[in-house]
Amino acid sequence: MITRKTKKTIIVITFPILLVGGLLSFVVYWAFFDMNRLPTGEFLTEESSPDGKYTLKAYISDGGATTNYAIRGELVFNEEKKKKKNIYWNYREESADISWLDNATVVINGHELDVPRDKYDYRHN
Numbered sequence: 001m002i003t004r005k006t007k008k009t010i011i012v013i014t015f016p017i018l019l020v021g022g023l024l025s026f027v028v029y030w031a032f033f034d035m036n037r038l039p040t041g042e043f044l045t046e047e048s049s050p051d052g053k054y055t056l057k058a059y060i061s062d063g064g065a066t067t068n069y070a071i072r073g074e075l076v077f078n079e080e081k082k083k084k085k086n087i088y089w090n091y092r093e094e095s096a097d098i099s100w101l102d103n104a105t106v107v108i109n110g111h112e113l114d115v116p117r118d119k120y121d122y123r124h125n
Contacts, residue, residue, distance in 0.1 A: 047098040058096030
C-alpha cells in the first residue's frame, strides 16, 4: 500500500513536470505553428466573395536566401468588425489564383476552403 508521504512526493514531482511540459508545448506551437505569426509579405492580389461579405487578400513572402517564396491568404470580414484571419499558407508558390465558387467557398491555387472555418497550412496538411 502506498503511504500518504509517498503520494505527496509523487504529486510534488509530477505536477511541475506536467506544468513545464505543457508550457513548453504551448511555446513550440506559438513560435512555429501559429498562423497569426506568419510574415506579412508583399501584396499580390485580392478577390471579394460574390455577396461582398468577405475579401481574400494574397501576399507573397520572401523567406530570404535559404528558403523559397510562400503565399499567405488573409480573410477580411467586410460586414463585421472582426479581426483579419490568415486562412492560407503554402510554400514554394509565387502567385495566387483566387476564385470564389459561392459566397462561402474559395479556391486558392487549387485548395478549396469553406470560409471562415477552414484553413490550409502546408506545415499541417
